[in-house]
Amino acid sequence: MADSDILSDAEREALNEAIHGPDLMAPRVLIVDDDADSRQILAEILDLHDIYCVTADSGEAALRKLESSVAIDLLITDLRMAHGGGLDLIRSVRASDRAALPVIIVSGNANVRDAIAAMHLKVVDFLLKPIDAVKLVELVKRELHMA
Template identity: 60%
Template sequence: MSDHDILSDAEREALSAIMLEPNLPSAPVLIVDDDKDARELLAEIFTQGGIRCMTAGSGEAALELLQATPSIGLMITDLRMGKIDGLELIRRVRGSVGVALPVIIVSGDADVKDAIAAMHLSVVDFLLKPIDAKQLLAVVRRELGVES
């Protein structure tokens, strides 16, 4: 090591090893849908795609999870649910802890009015069921900053 080197050879090797390590697991995705089969299908798609996820069967349960788990990196919600539908859930999230939380709406029953309301709530994407799993995974990976 010369007087002009900032790092020793050992430090340089350690730094190279760290830089070559794969990305750490991403923040989990929160899947919100009152249809158990739809929730489980999305969870399976993400798990097989190497993305951690959590699920909630209602808007109320999603809000509780978001409060308890601030590390959630993205939320995917159905539009039509019980007391708190998808749009109301997003409004509440935007007004609280998840102002900047990326949100994707997945719905089998939507109209132009819903799409416009979603745009005003700054959703990342609005996908109609049946979903294209590859397209959804690509959008989620992009939003989480995970390489494909």
């Protein structure tokens, strides 16, 4: 698929909103990854299972979305990002009024120390890239009480 054929995150979210309507009661997942392809793949996997997703390309953008929307029920974040990592994002979330938000980490490059730090931050799970789509969907549905 050519780059011109791929929707931007904002365009995909607007299209999804137009198709599904502004159902504020629908569970929403915030996907955070500085790699656009990774964000898109995760969002498409979940969209195929009627799981509404919004995306952010950095921890800072994710925090802004969390502050502006109470409709986010689950956070999926990459561990390593160019501007602040997933662990920093999770620490910020845990220190906020959204401290109980369930978090899943995805990473293509993790070590034991990262996994231990993630568990101390009470993440739901730690998935390695390439993502097992079936496991991801099952995990997300369980966390969103859809299964």
